[in-house]
Amino acid sequence: MNTWRDKVIYTILVGSASTSIFIVLLIFFFLGKEALPFINDPGFSGLFNLRWIPVSFNKEIFGLIPLITGSVLVTLLATILMIPFGVLGAIYIAEIATGRERSFLKPFIEILAGIPSVVIGFFGLVVLSPIIKDIFGLSTGLTAITGAILLALMAVPTVITVSEDAIQSVPGAYREASLALGANRLQTIFRIIVPAALPGIIAAIMLGMGRVIGETMAVLMVTGNAAKITFNPFDSVRTMTATIAAEMGEVAFGSHHYQALFWVGIFLLIMTFFINLIAQQVLKKYQMR
Amino acid sequence: MVKVPKIKLLIENVNFFYNDKQALFDINMSIPDRQVTALIGPSGCGKSTFLRMFNRMNDIILGTRHTGKITMDGLDIYDSKTDVVKLRRDVGMVFQKSNPFPKSIYDNITYGPEIHGQKNKSYLEDIVEHSLKGAALWDEVEDRLHDNAMGLSGGQQQRLCIARALAVEPKVILMDEPASALDPKSTARIEELIGELRKKYTIIIVTHNMQQASRVSDHTAFFYEGALIEFGKTHQIFTNPEKQKTEDYITGRFG
Numbered sequence: 001m002n003t004w005r006d007k008v009i010y011t012i013l014v015g016s017a018s019t020s021i022f023i024v025l026l027i028f029f030f031l032g033k034e035a036l037p038f039i040n041d042p043g044f045s046g047l048f049n050l051r052w053i054p055v056s057f058n059k060e061i062f063g064l065i066p067l068i069t070g071s072v073l074v075t076l077l078a079t080i081l082m083i084p085f086g087v088l089g090a091i092y093i094a095e096i097a098t099g100r101e102r103s104f105l106k107p108f109i110e111i112l113a114g115i116p117s118v119v120i121g122f123f124g125l126v127v128l129s130p131i132i133k134d135i136f137g138l139s140t141g142l143t144a145i146t147g148a149i150l151l152a153l154m155a156v157p158t159v160i161t162v163s164e165d166a167i168q169s170v171p172g173a174y175r176e177a178s179l180a181l182g183a184n185r186l187q188t189i190f191r192i193i194v195p196a197a198l199p200g201i202i203a204a205i206m207l208g209m210g211r212v213i214g215e216t217m218a219v220l221m222v223t224g225n226a227a228k229i230t231f232n233p234f235d236s237v238r239t240m241t242a243t244i245a246a247e248m249g250e251v252a253f254g255s256h257h258y259q260a261l262f263w264v265g266i267f268l269l270i271m272t273f274f275i276n277l278i279a280q281q282v283l284k285k286y287q288m289r
Numbered sequence: 290m291v292k293v294p295k296i297k298l299l300i301e302n303v304n305f306f307y308n309d310k311q312a313l314f315d316i317n318m319s320i321p322d323r324q325v326t327a328l329i330g331p332s333g334c335g336k337s338t339f340l341r342m343f344n345r346m347n348d349i350i351l352g353t354r355h356t357g358k359i360t361m362d363g364l365d366i367y368d369s370k371t372d373v374v375k376l377r378r379d380v381g382m383v384f385q386k387s388n389p390f391p392k393s394i395y396d397n398i399t400y401g402p403e404i405h406g407q408k409n410k411s412y413l414e415d416i417v418e419h420s421l422k423g424a425a426l427w428d429e430v431e432d433r434l435h436d437n438a439m440g441l442s443g444g445q446q447q448r449l450c451i452a453r454a455l456a457v458e459p460k461v462i463l464m465d466e467p468a469s470a471l472d473p474k475s476t477a478r479i480e481e482l483i484g485e486l487r488k489k490y491t492i493i494i495v496t497h498n499m500q501q502a503s504r505v506s507d508h509t510a511f512f513y514e515g516a517l518i519e520f521g522k523t524h525q526i527f528t529n530p531e532k533q534k535t536e537d538y539i540t541g542r543f544g
Contacts, residue, residue: 173388177450180344180384181401181457182377191400196391 009166031269038062042256047263051130052227052238054247054257064225064267066203069094070144071213071268072222077148077233078155078212079205085152086159086208093160094167095189113157121221124150129222138234142224145183145233150218155208162207166200167193186203214272216241240268294321297461297491298343305338305347312338314516316357320508325483325492327506327523329499331543334512336495340463343493344380361461379404381454385466387446389438389453393475394421394430397438397449401457424452425482436496444475451482464484464494468501474539480505499539503527511535 014035033288038044050061089109093102128149129141137265170193177187194201216239225246251258305313313335320326323424330335342359345366359366364374378401389397398406398417402467407413417434421427426448430441438449454462462481468476483505486492496502502509503523510520511534519526519535520542530536537543 093371171388173384173386174390176346176349176384177388177390177453179349180346180377180382180398181453182374183400184374187404189403192390198487 002272015111017245025195029159031262035259035266038256038259038263047260049230051242054251054260057240061264062256064240064264066229067230067238067243067264068267069225069231070223071239072270073144073231073233073237074147074219074239075150075209077145078151079150079209080264081152081206082155082159082212086156086204087163088203089156090160090163090167090201091189091194094164094191095187109157109160111159112153115154117154117215117217118221120150120154121218124222125217136234140224140236142179142236143234144223144237145231147219147223147237147239149234150222151212151215154215154218155211158211159208160226162204163197163201166204167201170196195221195261203279203283206275206282208267210272210275213275214241214268220245240264244268262281293476294324295379296320297361298493299321299358299360301358301360302492303342303355305335305342305355305357306353308316308352312515313355314514314519318510318517318520319494320491320493323487324507325487325494325505326508326510327502328493328495328510328512329497329502329538330518331538332497333522334516336470336512337465339512340465340493340495341382343463344377344382345370346382348373351352356544374405378457379459380461381457381459382463382464383450383454383465383467387443387450387471389441389446389449391437391439393435394438394449395434397453401453405457420452420456421449422450423455423486425478425485426452442475444471444478447471447479449481451479451486459490461491461493464492466495466497469497476501499527499541511538513538533539 038047046062047064049061050065051063052066053059053061059274093105097105107124124146125142129143129146131141132138132143132146133141137239174192174196178192179185183191219239220242223239223242225238226236227238227244228235229245230237244264247257248261251261293324296319299495300316300318300320303313303316304311307460316339328340330336338347342355343361343366347353347355355367361376361379390400392400398420399413402413402416407416409467418427418431421430423468428443430449432435440448441449447470451462451467468479471479482499483492487495487507493504494502506523508521509523509526510531511518511526511532513534519530521531526535527539
């Protein structure tokens with residue numbers, strides 16, 4: 001009787017746990033299935049063209065390079081922005097803030113983490129992009145840097161939370177030893193505690209990057225969506241995610257364009273997979289210590 | 290004429306509180322220069338709290354306060370004009386659990402001098418060699434100074450912590466049960482080292498180990514429930530204590 005109930009509960013638990021594996025495999029399968037015909041017909045090398053012109057009267061071109069550089073540019077800019085805010089914020093919360101300040105700050109960070117990306121995108125479109133346009137005297141405020149600022153905003157809570165955990169798990173004995181040698185608080189923080197927490201902080205940044213590169217709505221709304229190869233932060237760019245989101249709804253089912261969009265998805269998946277893998281490895285190494 | 294040792298630290302009417310709880314009651318004693326003073330007593334008797342007053346490590350604990358006066362070479366260490374950084378340079382500390390930084394052996398030693406502004410590389414190299422020799426660790430690590438300190442054995446780590454404390458050229462070294470986590474052989478090495486260090490430094494050591502106190506110290510102070518019960522020459526405390534409580538403790542009747 002008891003064993004019968006155990007078995008049912010066990011089955012339900014195993015089933016729920018393996019659903020995610022099943023779904024991941026399914027996604028891989030369908031991505032592959034829809035994308036693969038492209039290798040034969042227009043040809044795989046077409047994906048490495050330097051232009052993305054999916055709709056054209058003479059020749060459609062499906063080069064992913066401008067989309068990849070667009071994503072990379074926005075991700076790198078966002079990372080550069082989120083590191084100081086995220087890491088310094090975490091240092092402040094973990095090491096310097098009083099209990100009262102901490103209980104005041106943390107809810108705001110959690111709220112920031114919970115704001116839907118479309119709302120952040122809307123804020124970017126209405127508030128941030130005109131400011132960027134005016135400050136830098138641009139013809140449009142819809143640029144890579146605008147998107148990067150929004151993405152950094154969205155990733156900072158992750159970076160803060162994970163970095164803070166890393167900093168707080170540094171043994172108090174290091175702190176005491178440093179202070180006992182006559183170091184002041186800041187010397188102790190920056191020369192002992194942060195280096196000791198560095199692997200965790202790096203993992204936090206990687207997790208933040210993973211979030212940034214996969215984010216769609218905000219970048220779709222504010223980066224201007226011009227598919228060109230550029231490394232100028234004040235140019236409009238088109239990211240991989242925005243391309244899929246914007247074009248998938250209007251594409252002819254089974255067309256070359258349709259297949260190319262699946263390739264964009266595959267490349268995106270590979271990139272996020274590696275970023276997460278590195279983050280996990282760093283984190284694992286850190287916890288082993 | 291009997292040579293009277295110079296007084297390094299003078300403690301006058303010291304009380305100490307954790308919030309409302311009083312941990313030390315009216316302590317008066319004088320710690321002689323370049324000798325080893327052992328603080329003994331059962332757990333929770335306030336000896337570690339007392340030790341941590343000399344380098345003001347209790348300052349970092351919220352809700353602590355004290356009354357009374359501690360002077361080192363005549364200067365009040367709790368005076369508002371006292372530079373805590375300078376004080377902690379002069380009064381080094383070795384903790385119960387060895388706590389080297391997760392850095393190389395070399396960087397562990399140079400950390401102290403560097404935060405105090407020493408940048409000269411050859412000078413730092415000298416400090417590293419000198420400190421490690423002073424802590425009797427040089428011979429074991431001289432060919433792997435740039436290895437991570439975490440790879441050392443427990444006893445080596447503790448000697449590294451002593452070397453790290455020596456590197457900032459202190460006058461007083463506080464030791465909070467420095468050998469309690471070590472095996473007998475490593476403990477013997479630390480005790481030997483204390484015997485060497487007493488020639489140059491004033492050492493105050495907290496220990497649970499009565500034999501250790503009798504082996505390494507010149508003077509012994511017995512604490513009980515936050516009060517200093519008896520303070521005198523180690524030999525006298527262990528052979529002919531004046532107070533009944535002291536005798537009960539050192540003969541193992543309680544504690």
